[in-house]
Amino acid sequence: MREFAYLRAADVAEAVELAGPQGKYLAGGTNLFDLMREEVERPERVVDISRLPLSAIEPLPGGGLRLGALARNAHVAADDRVRRRYPVLARALLKGASPQLRNRATVGGNLVQRTRCRYFYDLTAACNKREPGAGCDALGGFNRTHAILGASPNCVAVHPSDMCVALAALDATVNLTGPDGERSVPVTGFHLLPGGTPHVETVLRNGDLITSVDLPPERPWHGDYVKVRDRASYAFALVSLAVLLDVRHGRTVAARIALGGVAHKPWRAYSAEEQLVGAAADEAAFDRAAAAAVAEARPLDHNAFKAELARRLVRRTLVELAGQS
Amino acid sequence: MNVAARGFSLAMRAVGRVSALLPDGRHDPLSGRPGEIGRDIARLDGPAKVSGGIRYTADRVPARLAYAVTVPSSIAKGRITAVDSSRALAAPGVVLVMTHENAPPMKPTGAYSTLRSPVAAAAMTLPIMNTDRVFWHGQPVAVVVAETQEQAEHAARLVEVSYAAEPAVVTMSDEAAHTPAHSVLEESKTVVGAPHAALADAAVVVRGVYTTPPEHHNALELHATVAAWDGDDLTVHDTSQYPYGVKEMLAKKFGLPPERVHVLAPYIGGGFGGKTTAWPHVALTVAAAGLAGRPVKLVLSRAHTFHMTGGRAPTRSRVTLAADTGGRLTAIVHDALSTCTTDEFAEAAIVPSRHLYATPNLAVHQRVARVDRIQNAFFRGPGVTPGSFALESAMDELACRLGLDPLELRLRNEPARDPVSGRRFTSRHLREAYRLGAEAFRWDERSPAPRATRDGHWLVGQGMAAAINPDAVLVAAVRLRLHADGTVTIHSSTNELGAGTSTAQTQAAAQRLGVPMDRIRFLQGDSDVARTRIPGASAATTTLASAIWNARDRLVRELLTLAKGTDSPLAGRRPDEVETRDEGIFTTGGRGETYWRILERAGREHVEVTGRSAVPYQTVKRGTSTYGAHFAEVRVDEDTGEVRVSRWVGAFDGGRIVSPRQAASQMRGGIIQGIGMALMEETLLDERSGRIVNAGLADYHIPTHADVPDIEVRFVDVPDPQTPLGAKGIGELGIVGVAAAIANAIHHATGTRVRDLPITADKLLQHDGRLGVR
Ligand SMILES: Cc1cc2nc3c(=O)[nH]c(=O)nc-3n(C[C@H](O)[C@H](O)[C@H](O)COP(=O)(O)OP(=O)(O)OC[C@H]3O[C@@H](n4cnc5c(N)ncnc54)[C@H](O)[C@@H]3O)c2cc1C
Numbered sequence A: 001m002r003e004f005a006y007l008r009a010a011d012v013a014e015a016v017e018l019a020g021p022q023g024k025y026l027a028g029g030t031n032l033f034d035l036m037r038e039e040v041e042r043p044e045r046v047v048d049i050s051r052l053p054l055s056a057i058e059p060l061p062g063g064g065l066r067l068g069a070l071a072r073n074a075h076v077a078a079d080d081r082v083r084r085r086y087p088v089l090a091r092a093l094l095k096g097a098s099p100q101l102r103n104r105a106t107v108g109g110n111l112v113q114r115t116r117c118r119y120f121y122d123l124t125a126a127c128n129k130r131e132p133g134a135g136c137d138a139l140g141g142f143n144r145t146h147a148i149l150g151a152s153p154n155c156v157a158v159h160p161s162d163m164c165v166a167l168a169a170l171d172a173t174v175n176l177t178g179p180d181g182e183r184s185v186p187v188t189g190f191h192l193l194p195g196g197t198p199h200v201e202t203v204l205r206n207g208d209l210i211t212s213v214d215l216p217p218e219r220p221w222h223g224d225y226v227k228v229r230d231r232a233s234y235a236f237a238l239v240s241l242a243v244l245l246d247v248r249h250g251r252t253v254a255a256r257i258a259l260g261g262v263a264h265k266p267w268r269a270y271s272a273e274e275q276l277v278g279a280a281a282d283e284a285a286f287d288r289a290a291a292a293a294v295a296e297a298r299p300l301d302h303n304a305f306k307a308e309l310a311r312r313l314v315r316r317t318l319v320e321l322a323g324q325s
Numbered sequence B: 001m002n003v004a005a006r007g008f009s010l011a012m013r014a015v016g017r018v019s020a021l022l023p024d025g026r027h028d029p030l031s032g033r034p035g036e037i038g039r040d041i042a043r044l045d046g047p048a049k050v051s052g053g054i055r056y057t058a059d060r061v062p063a064r065l066a067y068a069v070t071v072p073s074s075i076a077k078g079r080i081t082a083v084d085s086s087r088a089l090a091a092p093g094v095v096l097v098m099t100h101e102n103a104p105p106m107k108p109t110g111a112y113s114t115l116r117s118p119v120a121a122a123a124m125t126l127p128i129m130n131t132d133r134v135f136w137h138g139q140p141v142a143v144v145v146a147e148t149q150e151q152a153e154h155a156a157r158l159v160e161v162s163y164a165a166e167p168a169v170v171t172m173s174d175e176a177a178h179t180p181a182h183s184v185l186e187e188s189k190t191v192v193g194a195p196h197a198a199l200a201d202a203a204v205v206v207r208g209v210y211t212t213p214p215e216h217h218n219a220l221e222l223h224a225t226v227a228a229w230d231g232d233d234l235t236v237h238d239t240s241q242y243p244y245g246v247k248e249m250l251a252k253k254f255g256l257p258p259e260r261v262h263v264l265a266p267y268i269g270g271g272f273g274g275k276t277t278a279w280p281h282v283a284l285t286v287a288a289a290g291l292a293g294r295p296v297k298l299v300l301s302r303a304h305t306f307h308m309t310g311g312r313a314p315t316r317s318r319v320t321l322a323a324d325t326g327g328r329l330t331a332i333v334h335d336a337l338s339t340c341t342t343d344e345f346a347e348a349a350i351v352p353s354r355h356l357y358a359t360p361n362l363a364v365h366q367r368v369a370r371v372d373r374i375q376n377a378f379f380r381g382p383g384v385t386p387g388s389f390a391l392e393s394a395m396d397e398l399a400c401r402l403g404l405d406p407l408e409l410r411l412r413n414e415p416a417r418d419p420v421s422g423r424r425f426t427s428r429h430l431r432e433a434y435r436l437g438a439e440a441f442r443w444d445e446r447s448p449a450p451r452a453t454r455d456g457h458w459l460v461g462q463g464m465a466a467a468i469n470p471d472a473v474l475v476a477a478v479r480l481r482l483h484a485d486g487t488v489t490i491h492s493s494t495n496e497l498g499a500g501t502s503t504a505q506t507q508a509a510a511q512r513l514g515v516p517m518d519r520i521r522f523l524q525g526d527s528d529v530a531r532t533r534i535p536g537a538s539a540a541t542t543t544l545a546s547a548i549w550n551a552r553d554r555l556v557r558e559l560l561t562l563a564k565g566t567d568s569p570l571a572g573r574r575p576d577e578v579e580t581r582d583e584g585i586f587t588t589g590g591r592g593e594t595y596w597r598i599l600e601r602a603g604r605e606h607v608e609v610t611g612r613s614a615v616p617y618q619t620v621k622r623g624t625s626t627y628g629a630h631f632a633e634v635r636v637d638e639d640t641g642e643v644r645v646s647r648w649v650g651a652f653d654g655g656r657i658v659s660p661r662q663a664a665s666q667m668r669g670g671i672i673q674g675i676g677m678a679l680m681e682e683t684l685l686d687e688r689s690g691r692i693v694n695a696g697l698a699d700y701h702i703p704t705h706a707d708v709p710d711i712e713v714r715f716v717d718v719p720d721p722q723t724p725l726g727a728k729g730i731g732e733l734g735i736v737g738v739a740a741a742i743a744n745a746i747h748h749a750t751g752t753r754v755r756d757l758p759i760t761a762d763k764l765l766q767h768d769g770r771l772g773v774r
């Protein structure tokens, strides 16, 4: 690990000031420390925000729920309100990482965690995300775990989070404080596609600090989070899926479908949702939606199975949820 | 076949002819007797281990210690053209940077891996850090020594190495293959009868190509070495499965008389063969400590464990089985290929095909292809583990083709003698293992047809496979000291790998000497105790038992000599007239006295004897192996291809079981490692660079608790009449056959046969070019 300045902020404003454009916030440290030890990230300044009063989970006026940026993943998953009203989020969190990691990991850190692409971690490999313009070794290398949707020739990495997939389905909002004040962005717009700038992963700029995430008021959804991985526990998703479905009198009134492990960001399958809303909640519609979810898929050498896997998962989960309605 | 291979074959045949004339092994009087042996007790070192009471190698912090970190090469083959250490040397806390330019000369030694040079435990002959050549990606090209681990890690990244790269070969191909001199000490090519004619005439023939990937051991404890020079005396703590071999290697490399080199390794946190040979970092730590003039510790990071210690070589097996309509094998043909380096060690997948089934016609041929990778290593069940995946999958395919129950097929082909050598077995109770396992699993309730059982979207299936592992008694000695208070200390230069060796040996020694267990201290892992040649855990139980048996006989002789001419009831007795029991020596008529009384009368503080393991000619004369049968149930998600192992019964013939709980844990551990091999383990090497890309436990998956079902272990527990205690070594047996049992169960569940490990969801989904499972 390189030497760096370790700073501790007393409040949000000071944190933003201390960080400046180049600083890194330290929350649970479960991702940042690994990246620093491997020297993939080499911040000169690390601003420890872990003691800031941002861990609360509070009701919002109008019925939503606010998750403090420093609320631990384990804490959020165990929160009674989250479990009752947003079970899809609790399930997603519990399918991520290990109990030890969830005890450390925070809401903010989980949003900003970086890809697990092996070439990104390997300083001897070519990686545009680590070093813009260097090339992408994943393209001709091991890309079984990489993106099938929304990728660019510059980067085919995926965002590894489970939590964010559920947040995308819930249409959550991310609240930020930056040098120019506060602002809010929908979580679906928080992460970016790689395009020509794969090193730019989120809308965070110039020391923006995530202060909280807002969950909108609950709706009468039936929802589920499913995750397919290479072992039964403690593995990142090959494909994961958050689905929320509202079926009344045999018709789909509302539907949200978000996929994980397939793109540079949690992937909302809007076209699949369009196939469902207003139509009869039957297998034909679910088939159409499942096909639409992966219609744009562009597989690489080793990951064609992901499209089929995603299609089957979407279909099966819709059938199961409709059965509960 | 090349000259070396032919020479080896001739030598083996000569040994076979001579050994047939040898007498059988001496029957161990203890082998059937009840007592401490076979008692179900907990591991004696358990409480100390779980309470942090045991110091492992990396826990050692001698005074003035400095910390070393290795720098891996970033090319797979070529030459180092320049090393610039200036930035590293200028970094805070850096003591020195060692490269091929300033490293002391280290004499090349034979490589233990070839099994031709048992003397030194070196993993390879390559003169690492005494040459500018690069032989694999990740080879240590510099060592940075600093005041702290963190400073060393940081400075290691500042060492700038320039290379002239050359084209490297990292994947195996038929074109580059040759026949190795031997295949785990058996010949590499054997033909019995007329296999190809038999194939042409056979009623049923199945053919398959089965592949296993490179794998790494991933013992929980990282490799670590702590070296301290005191003038010309060298003390090394090392995570070695073979301290005596490390001692010999270091003596040779540094030109020291062996008595000046002291290697200690009392406790090892798992080895699985990966710590049998000393990888280059061991000698490099010693060299760095010499340069630094102070003790140096090097702990390989998990990533460096992948780059700087070898794993199991990949294998590809072509297996053809022929049978008559009654399910009797008429031919086994097994051609296998694996990788090797200049120090040729074949991951000989052909091994099980030589010994498991009766067949009049057989052809096995092992080949290896040289690659520019790190030397491949021994790994739990060398050869037999990947080989059994091939053979036991093929047997399942044959059973399906014949419409015969896979267990019944195996019973019909159980041999009376070794199918290749014709030798009799010291003992073989595989039929009994099949019976025990099948009964516990309720195998008879299995429906014969694949895809017959479902539970929601889970397809459920059962599969089985046989296990076999060669058994041997090797060379060890123990120093046994009987103290005046009647307690006993036994020193052995073997060590505790975590398998429970010390517990089992304490049980055995207690019964051998007639002393309660709590009066025995069993100490291990000191190279200075005696010459030992047991790098593999499977041989520890019987080898040590043999040495302790010998020590007991010598002790009796010593004590009877002390009693001679005294008023002792033992005066004038001969060794064959007495027994050791009740903390003393007694005649069958019940006359005798306690150990402490003999010592007291003689005015002795203690009596010390050295016991050596007997030359195990009975295992050369006869085939000696351990056997087993795995019965597995899996659930396969028909939509996703995810596999979960839901039930397991393993039944084993390991002769007499000395310490049942330790033995069952060993088998469970092997089965869990086998589940990893079957479903997830694979060292991924990028062919473009030769670099291992998943060098860490986040990417190289091993089973988690959620991947492991309840595992029921049964033992036949019948003593082998020709081995010490009637026991056999079982440390490796558990993993053998596991992958095939799972592949066979997956086939039974889904109708899909995957012949390429690991069996991941995508392979089930994309099988045979069609999207499968459903
Ligand atoms: C072995 C392993 C397995 C894992 N498995 C999974 C898995 O299966 N599923 C899954 O979803 N995740 C998994 N994770 C990832 C884990 O969820 C993340 O590491 C964790 O959520 C990061 O949170 P943290 O608080 O520790 O972040 P940190 O490591 O502290 O920070 C991560 C990044 O976020 C930034 N950051 C943190 N807080 C803020 C804030 N408030 N505002 C702005 N920026 C901020 C930091 O500057 C840094 O760049 C795994 C991690 C490991 C190590």
Ligand code: SF4
Residues within 6 Å of the ligand: A115, A117, A118, A119, A120, A126, A127, A128, A129, A130, A135, A136, A137, A138, A139, A154, A155, A156, A157, A198
């Ligand atoms: S996929 Fe992205 S992160 Fe991975 S190597 Fe390519 S550019 Fe780097």
